[in-house]
Amino acid sequence: MLALRHIKPGDYLTLLSGISFTVWISFTVWSGGIADTALIRSGGKVFKEVPLSRDQQIEVPGPLGSSIITIEKRKARISSDPSPRQYCVRQGWIQQAGEIAICLPNEVSVELTGGAKKYDSLNY
Secondary structure, three states, rough: OOOHHOOOOHHHHHHHHHHHHHHHHHHHHHHEOOOEEEEEEEEOEEEEEEEOOOEEEEEEEEEOOOEEEEEEEEEEEEOOOOOOOOHHHHHHOOOOOEEEEEEEOOOEEEEEEEEOOOOOOOOO
């Protein structure tokens, strides 16, 4: 209680301004643009490039078997994969430019492109 007595009205305004700026910069810088294309890779090579405007399922061959990529409502996901731990299937839907889902054991990935790429910890 003693510490709150030393806070002045201007301090609250400064704190509110700082919080507002942090929220604004987070949404502005770290959110990707609208994606319009899915770039599907198998074995490190481009397998297919498809528009997100058409709902479809694509079977992609890999060393362990076939992965199935589902595109619905301008979003994409790896809905089935023969990999043992199913991490890429559990990742769920991706929808912003720059997002990617990767199945490492089966060497299959889907990356969304178009618009501005989303920043992550690897981009400076």
